[in-house]
Amino acid sequence: MAIPIVPTVTALLLLSLALYRFIIFPAFISPLAKIPAAHWSAPFSRLWILYYRSREEETPTIHAAHQRLGPIVRVAPNDISVNSVEGGIRNVYAGGYEKGDWYQNVFKNYDVMPMFAMPDHGPHSKRKRMLSNIYAKTTLQSSSALSTITKVLMEERLMPRLRQVAQSGKPSEFYWLFASLTSDIVSAYMFGLAQGTNYTQQSDVSARFFAHYKARQRYQFWPQDVPSLTRWLGKAGLKWLLVPKWVDEANASMQENVLTMCDAAERVVSEAGGEKDAGFPEDWPNVYAQLRNALLKEQATKTDMSGSVEELVQEQRLAVASEMLDHLFAGFDTSSISLTFLAWELSKPENTVWQEALRNEISTLQDKYDAKAVDSLPLLQAIVQETLRLHAAIPGNQPRITPAAATLGAPGHSISDLPPGVRVQAQAWSLHREPSVFPDPESWKPERWLSSSSPSPVPSPYASEAAYEHAQKEMGRWFWAFGSGGRMCVGSNLAMYDMKAIVVAIWGSFRTTVASDGVRRGDEGMVHRGGYVAEPVGKDGRFLELNVEVLGDS
Ligand code: HEM
Secondary structure, three states: OOOOHHHHHHHHHHHHHHHHHHHHHHHHHOHHHHOOEOOOOOOOOOHHHHHHHHOOOHHHHHHHHHHHHOOEEEEEOOEEEEOOHHHHHHHHOOOOOEOOOOOOOOOOEOOEOOOOOOOOHHHHHHHHHHHHHHHOHHHHHOOHHHHHHHHHHHHHHHHHHHHHHHHHOOOEEOHHHHHHHHHHHHHHHHHOOOOOOOOOOOHHHHHHHHHHHHHHHOOOHHHHHOHHHHHHHHHOOOHHHOOOHHHHHHHHHHHHHHHHHHHHHHHHHHHOOOOOOOOOHHHOOHHHHHHHHHHHHHHHHHOOOOOOHHHHHHHHHHHHHHHHHHHHHHHHHHHHHHHHHHHHHHHOHHHHHHHHHHHHHHHOOOOOOOHHHHHOOHHHHHHHHHHHHHOOOOOOOOOEEOOOOEEEOOOOOOEEEEOOOOEEEOOHHHHOOOOOOOOOOOOOOHHHHOOOOOOOOOOOOOOOHHHHHHHHHHHHHHOOOOOOHHHOOOOHHHHHHHHHHHHHHHHHHEEEEEOEOOOOEOOOOOEEEOOOOOEEEOHHHOOOEEEEEEOOOO
16 A cells, blocks of 8 residues: 655654654753753653642742752753852843743733733833832831831730730730731831721731632632633633632722722822821821822823823822732731741740840830831841741742843853743742751751841850851842842832831730640641742641730730
């Protein structure tokens, strides 16, 4: 029987092309072929990394790959991970590497992108310039509004709640208490105290909100990492196969809540004619007004100004709300995760000395609400910094896209002439566990951030001031809890401010210990659960439970 030549040759040709395109090129010819593969299938397929990402197990998996294979690894045909400063985060996050669409697939509110999701440098840096000053350390430390907000929240909302817990003699759950407090502080600064949330005094409302917020985070994988399939199923009316319907409903209701806060803030600003009202500084919507006015100013330069201010405000309504939603959620989520880990560390029996030393340091404050004095407490700084190192709230991948002809990889491992469009990521989890920079990396050791002359409850690891200085410099280069470069966290100063204020309020007046009912501890099985963000979650999904004891005349 004669073999049909044309179809056979065509089939062989197609097979050879496919073999070249999907096997030979990625495994042997692509510049990425020189990078150690985290798994045998990584050069050919994304399935391996998607599997771990879908199970929220990417961070430890990538970490293990770096430990086995070095500071640059290939995790999929077009995806790499770097774990170094030189040839790593210094190159990728300093500029020129854009964000790609991974962020906008999920972090888009009201169908409008906040700066966090903006893929391109230009629009992003314009928006960031509008907002940076309102979050600058000097602005926050000199803000009488923020200091009044803090005082009201700590004295009127937190203290009564903790005194009640102490009196009850029963352990209390702390994760959602921290989420309530940080949401109240951040929203009060953004929208004004009267317009912000009051979760600390409404534990039922807050519990419902946080349960929804957290549960829906677990469905981000599909729209974020498999967007085409998710879109396609959406068009066919079958998205519910991947993401339950209530997730969209929860998102819509959260957006509605933030829009309500924005509208309330707008009434305050417009009644004051756009300018800060000296009457009740704590009720002024600092961040809202800053962005609203900056966008109006920008609009005025573009248009013929035929519209009224109300019309212009209306045009910007969703752009402002999208930005505000992002800041509010980024603000409470990360800070409450960090505070929970901090409370956990401080309340463990082996760390009692740190809790006592911190309390002594807090007792030296003349005024607990003096932000500058609080910020300059060395022990407090070391405790927060060490918690952010060991328990980074965003421990996972922060992907960027290579420009043309990129060179990546630590000295001795560098790969040049990478093509444009490669997804490259780094993760704080691994950077913060580099043993040559952070000796004994899995242990919580605030003393690594303290000089030998600082009062410390444990001996200093540094033989001299010079050794301390050298270590600080190196650790500072590798410390990545807030990211780095132009896309670095805009709220890092507010986060440090609110976390320190909360720590001072709690451990200045109360003693905490990890709860135990004789059978199980209140921190049983605590792990970092999650993908992009990692929550402190114990066995059976339980959160941290602590005993609270009131001190002296608090
Ligand atoms: C402990 C607390 C916090 C941690 C650990 C943290 C961490 C981070 C990190 C790692 C990034 C970069 C993410 C990436 O590129 O994928 C980031 C960005 C961002 N964070 Fe935070 N954050 C914290 C608190 C806050 C607060 C309080 C706010 C708002 C008030 C905030 C608002 C933002 C925004 C808007 C961005 C995007 C910045 C940009 O695109 O330029 N964060 N944060």
